[in-house]
Amino acid sequence: MITLKKAKEALLASEKKAEELGIEISTIIVDSYGIVIATSKMDGAIPISPKFAYEKAYTSASLGLPSSEIAGFASEGKPYFGITDIFGGKLTVIAGGMPVKIGGKIIGGVGVGGSQDTSQDALCAKAAAAVLEE
Numbered sequence: 076m077i078t079l080k081k082a083k084e085a086l087l088a089s090e091k092k093a094e095e096l097g098i099e100i101s102t103i104i105v106d107s108y109g110i111v112i113a114t115s116k117m118d119g120a121i122p123i124s125p126k127f128a129y130e131k132a133y134t135s136a137s138l139g140l141p142s143s144e145i146a147g148f149a150s151e152g153k154p155y156f157g158i159t160d161i162f163g164g165k166l167t168v169i170a171g172g173m174p175v176k177i178g179g180k181i182i183g184g185v186g187v188g189g190s191q192d193t194s195q196d197a198l199c200a201k202a203a204a205a206v207l208e209e
Contacts, residue, residue: 077106077175077183077207082113085203089187090117092202093195100189100199103128104207105136107181112123120189126186127188131172131200135164142172143197171196173204 082104089102099117101124109132116125131142138145146168148155159166170193175183177185185203187196 077112079112081207085206086113086115087140087201088206089185089203090115092199093117093187093190096190096195096198098190098195098199099124100187100196101125101128102199102203103132104183104203105129105132106176106183107136107185109133109136110190112183117189123191127167127169127171127196128186130165130167130186131169131188131196132184132186133149133168133172134184135172135186136181137166139174139176139181141170141174141197141200142167142186143193144168150163153204169193171200173197173200175204175207176209 099119101116103114134142171187187199
């Protein structure tokens, strides 16, 4: 289980990484059902960044993979082809979502949105996930 206290620590870790990278982002922590536990939007983050962050967190919590790794399964001829359409846009293949696992069990997800380089979103999400998996 992800506690609110731990989720707040994870938000701070994500924001610290964003500051190191010189970007403003939004971060969302969800439980294994995709329910929001905590969220933050840094000053200056683009207005759509919370939406990006949520979809990435939901995707990773639901499928147990970083959101960017879904792309390899979602192209034509692959088992998840059309998955983003089937779920009405609730799933994404954009980098920046990380599952949170303890003992191999998915307990939630982290999503980060806002950077023009989604690999930076992923670095912030990894920093948050590391705190939650301690």
